[in-house]
Amino acid sequence: DTGVSQDPRHKITKRGQNVTFRCDPISEHNRLYWYRQTLGQGPEFLTYFQNEAQLEKSRLLSDRFSAERPKGSFSTLEIQRTEQGDSAMYLCASSLGLAGATQYFGPGTRLTVL
Amino acid sequence: AQSVTQLDSQVPVFEEAPVELRCNYSSSVSVYLFWYVQYPNQGLQLLLKYLSGSTLVESINGFEAEFNKSQTSFHLRKPSVHISDTAEYFCAVSEAGAQKLVFGQGTRLTINP
Numbered sequence: 001d002t003g004v005s006q007d008p009r010h011k012i013t014k015r016g017q018n019v020t021f022r023c024d025p026i027s028e029h030n031r032l033y034w035y036r037q038t039l040g041q042g043p044e045f046l047t048y049f050q051n052e053a054q055l056e057k058s059r060l061l062s063d064r065f066s067a068e069r070p071k072g073s074f075s076t077l078e079i080q081r082t083e084q085g086d087s088a089m090y091l092c093a094s095s096l097g098l099a100g101a102t103q104y105f106g107p108g109t110r111l112t113v114l
Numbered sequence: 115a116q117s118v119t120q121l122d123s124q125v126p127v128f129e130e131a132p133v134e135l136r137c138n139y140s141s142s143v144s145v146y147l148f149w150y151v152q153y154p155n156q157g158l159q160l161l162l163k164y165l166s167g168s169t170l171v172e173s174i175n176g177f178e179a180e181f182n183k184s185q186t187s188f189h190l191r192k193p194s195v196h197i198s199d200t201a202e203y204f205c206a207v208s209e210a211g212a213q214k215l216v217f218g219q220g221t222r223l224t225i226n227p
Contacts, residue, residue, distance in 0.1 A: 031213065033213070033214070033215075035215075040123075040219070040220075041219050041220070042118075042120075042204050042206070042217030042218050042219050042220050043158070043204070043215070043217050044217070045214040045215065045216070048213050048214060050213075055213070056213065056214065058214075091157075091158070093158075099146075099165075099210065099211075100146040100163070100165040100208070100210075102148075102160050102163065103160075103215060104160075105150075105157045105158040105159075106157060107156075107157045108157060
């Protein structure tokens with residue numbers, strides 16, 4: 001299977017702890033996106049990379065959140081000092097660098113903050 | 115700012131009945147439009163998309179959507195649904211030149227036998 005993969009699939013943590021998620025995009029895709037989805041809502045954009053450059057960040061991405069994509073391959077999303085409001089499904093997607101290119105989504109990482 | 119409204123949070127229909135899932139968007143520039151589907155316990159998958167050209171686009175499993183610029187709508191239709199169409203459907207828009215997708219809140223389609 002050469003789709004988008006995410007690790008871990010589930011993460012339970014205590015409030016105040018730091019967590020890190022990993023996303024491996026489809027290999028030939030140069031764009032990588034992070035979204036957050038809460039129950040009963042559609043995904044909300046967080047940030048995106050073109051190769052290793054982070055080109056856009058949403059206002060949802062507070063200073064406790066940081067994302068990286070070293071070498072333009074996999075990406076990590078770190079949340080520091082987690083809060084209960086951070087509980088959500090974190091989705092990663094990747095696409096080719098073309099206008100209107102389809103974004104292919106991974107299975108997501110479900111974060112629960114106790 | 116762009117936004118997407120899916121007018122129905124849940125749509126129950128009987129098997130083999132027609133269905134329409136409604137989607138309206140707001141944007142001041144040209145847009146690309148998408149429908150994604152999320153089957154139970156699976157990730158989001160693209161169902162169909164409109165980039166340009168013919169305003170009617172079709173998927174391989176019998177769904178179609180029509181881009182209506184004057185009404186800023188992109189409603190999804192299927193003439194006869196199957197149990198396997200049970201899923202959550204998300205309408206999304208991206209502005210030409212932008213990369214992010216803006217999603218609606220989703221419509222849960224439930225097929226009753």
